[in-house]
Amino acid sequence: MSHSTIALRTGRRLPxxxxxxxKLTNDTAGAVEEALRIGYRMIDTAVDYGSQSGIGEGLRRSGAPRDDIFIVTKIEEDDVPLDAVRRDLDELGLDHADLTLIHRPPPGGAGEALWEGLILARESGxxxxxxxxxxTAGLVDELTVALGEAPVVNQVEWSPFGHSDxxxxxxxxxxxxxxxxxxLTRAERLGDAQLGQIAGRHGRTPAQVMxxxxxxxxxxxLPKANAARHIQENFAVFDFELSEDEMRRLDDMNEAWSALGSLAYQ
Ligand SMILES: NC(=O)c1ccc[n+]([C@@H]2O[C@H](COP(=O)([O-])OP(=O)(O)OC[C@H]3O[C@@H](n4cnc5c(N)ncnc54)[C@H](OP(=O)(O)O)[C@@H]3O)[C@@H](O)[C@H]2O)c1
Structure with a gap:
């Protein structure tokens, strides 16, 4: 598998x-520039990550054509959607985002007003x-029924230790x-013995296996890495393959574990 893209329902493609x-805040621009140099083509951010202006600077310094890069932003549950989208674009120094997400469902609902605002932001270019x-699956369905349009992406916490078939x-x-x-479980489960065994068999690291x-x-x-060696290591994953048996073993490690406290979709 090469560094390929995945088709979105709308026809565009996602790396x-x-x-x-x-928290990619130690020389954000330098880290982003390095990632782009290596071949990363998608960057995920949000207003509370403290990285948006550095990402913009890294993008400009890299000289990468804007159309080759996929930028993911998020609006918060108490945001006014159009204002928030413009705020984030201002911080990034960009005129559009490739994908904007509702960061999390607002308390007690699916976020219909936020979704309506994002539809408007898309119509405004x-x-x-x-x-x-x-x-959750239920909230995705609620939103879809309310506005007649399903999200193209749901971004959730996901690792061998916590996922949902x-x-x-x-x-x-x-x-x-x-x-x-x-x-990468925020690096908390990188020392797992089974993971280490699979990684060792391929001469790879636990992070690369996940x-x-x-x-x-x-x-x-969307592995986060600030250290240059981590940025490089996490992209060096297109020249080996896990066997069906190894995939099954990793699937079976699921214990609904979360680095953030609990899996939001369960
Ligand atoms: N939508 C949401 O609600 C939400 C919530 C959480 C996260 N996210 C997004 O998902 C991204 C990733 O999640 P995350 O930041 O929570 O955690 P993560 O990517 O699972 O882990 C990041 C940690 O792993 C370390 N690391 C990276 N590569 C490594 C390697 N090859 N070997 C050893 N350690 C390595 C990093 O260290 P260094 O930084 O020192 O290199 C950092 O401490 C976030 O940055 C954010 O963009 C979204």
Whole structure:
């Protein structure tokens, strides 16, 4: 598998791997520039990550054509959608985002007003595609029924230690791409013995195995890395393959574990 792209229902394509940027605050611009140099083509951010202006600077410094890069932004549950989209674009120094998500469902609802706002932002040309994050299957359906349009992406916490076949099957049926956040378990489970065994067999690292597991499941991992060696390591995943047996073993590690406290979709 090469650094390929995945089709969105709307016809646009999404890189199969992206750079996460929560707390990517140590020379953000330099880290982003390095990631783009290596070949990353998607960057995930949000206003509370502290990385948006540095990402913009890194993009400009890299000289990469804007159309080659896929930028994911998010609006917060208490935001006025159009204002928030413009705020984020201002910080990034961009005129559009490729994908904008509702960061999490607002308390007690599916976020119909936020979704309506994102539809408007797309109609205004400020964002190309729209989706959600931290949504259950039920909330995705509620939103879809209310506005007549399903999100193209649901971004959720996802690793061998915490994932859901039910959610993935639900999204596959509706042509919704599942994006995996905290795919490296925030480095908390990298020392797992079984993971280490599989990694050792391939001469790879546990982080590379968890990224590869996502790629082979068709889910889109967003590993965050500030250290240059991590940025490089996490992209060096297109020249090996996990066997069916190894994939099954990784699937079976599921214990609904979460680095953030609990899996938002369960
Ligand atoms: N939608 C949401 O609600 C939501 C929530 C959480 C996260 N996210 C997104 O998903 C991204 C990734 O999730 P995350 O930041 O929570 O955690 P993560 O990507 O699972 O883990 C990041 C941690 O792993 C370390 N690391 C990276 N590559 C490594 C490697 N090859 N070997 C050893 N350690 C390595 C990083 O260190 P260094 O940084 O020091 O290199 C950092 O401490 C976020 O940055 C954000 O973009 C979205």
């Amino acid at each position: 199969c791997l992206g750079l996460g940027t929560w 400020l964002v190309r595609d729209i989706g959600v994050s931290n949504y 039910h959610l993935q099957a639900h999204h596959q049926d509706r042509d919704i791409v599942l994006m995996a956040y905290s795919p 990224i590869r597991w996502n790629l082979q499941r068709g889910t889109v991992p």
